[in-house]
Amino acid sequence: MQYQALAEVFCQSTRIVAFTGAGISAESGVPTYRGSDGMWNVYDPDKYANIDYFYKDPSYYWEFFRDVRYPSLQKAQANAAHYALTSLEEAGLLQAVITQNIDGLHQAAGTQHVLELHGTTRVYTCLGCSRQFSMNQVYELIQAELPPKCPQCQGLIRPGTVMFGEALPMPVLEKAEEMALSTDLFLCIGSSLVVQPAASFPVIAKQNGARLAIINKDPTPLDGMADLVLHENAGQSLVPAVQMCLQ
Secondary structure (H helix, E strand, O other), rough: OOHHHHHHHHHHHOOOEEEHHHHHHOOOOOOOOOOOOOHEEEEEEEEOHHHHHHHOOOOHHHHHHHHHHHHHHHOOOOHHHHHHHHHHHOOOOOOEEEEOOOHHHHHHHHHHHHOEOOOEEEEEEOOOOOEEEEEEHHHHHHHOOOOOEEOOOOEEEEEEEEEEEEOOOHHHHHHHHHHHHHOOOEEEEEEOOOOOOOOOOOOHHHOOOEEEEEEOOOOOOOOHOOEEEEOOHHHHHHHHHHHHHHH
16 A cells, blocks of 8 residues: 555654645545635635735735635534644644645644645734734624624735735745755655745755655646655545554
8 A cells, every 4th residue: 555655754754744734634524725626716815815906906816715715614613634733743744734725724733843835824914903803703793794803903915825916925935945954754645746936945955865755636737756646635644644554
C-alpha cells in the first residue's frame, strides 16, 4: 500500500514541514475556488476578492460572506488529515504547517505552528479604530446593516484575508522560506502547486536537500521532482501513514 512508503519517509525524517492547499479543507466540506463546482463559477473573484473593488463596493464581498462563506465555515470541522498533522507535531516531527487556506481548521485541530499565507477568515478589523471582531461577531453585525459598520466608530470593517491586489504578509513569507530551507521532508497536501510564490517553497526545499512528498488528487507541475507522489485524498494516505509511523 502506498501509505506504507509515506510512513517510511515520515519515520526517516526529523524536521517535517507540511504545505497545505484547498484539497485538505475540501474533505471538511469547505468549497474550493476553482474547478467545475468552484465558488468562482458563481462569484466573480475580481469583485468579491479584489481589494480595490472591496473599497468601491464592500456590499458585494459581505453578501458573499453572508450567503456562502459563513455558512460553509460554520459547518466545517477539522478532519482526520488535520488531526494527523497535529499528531506529527506533538511527536516532535512536524516543525510547521504552511497553508494557503484561510479557514483556521489546522488551529481547530490543535496544530500550534501554522503560517497562513493568505490570512484568515477568523479575524476582521475596523479600518477606523482597529477594533477586531470574530467571524460570529461580524455575522451578527451584518444582520443589522450591510456592509457592516463598526459599532464603536462606524468605520468600514474588512476581512483578515489577503485579497487580490494586496501583497502577501512579508513576515509570514520569510518564515515560510526559512522553514523550507531547514526541513528534511517537505510534504505537500491538497495543493495544485501552481500559485506563486507559494509554489516555490517545495522547490526551495528540494534544492536544499529535502525530500519532497506530494499528496494531491490531481497531478501537479512538481510531480516530476518529487520523491513520492500519491494521487488521492489526504485522509486516505496521510492518516494511516502517521499512525504507522507513530505506533
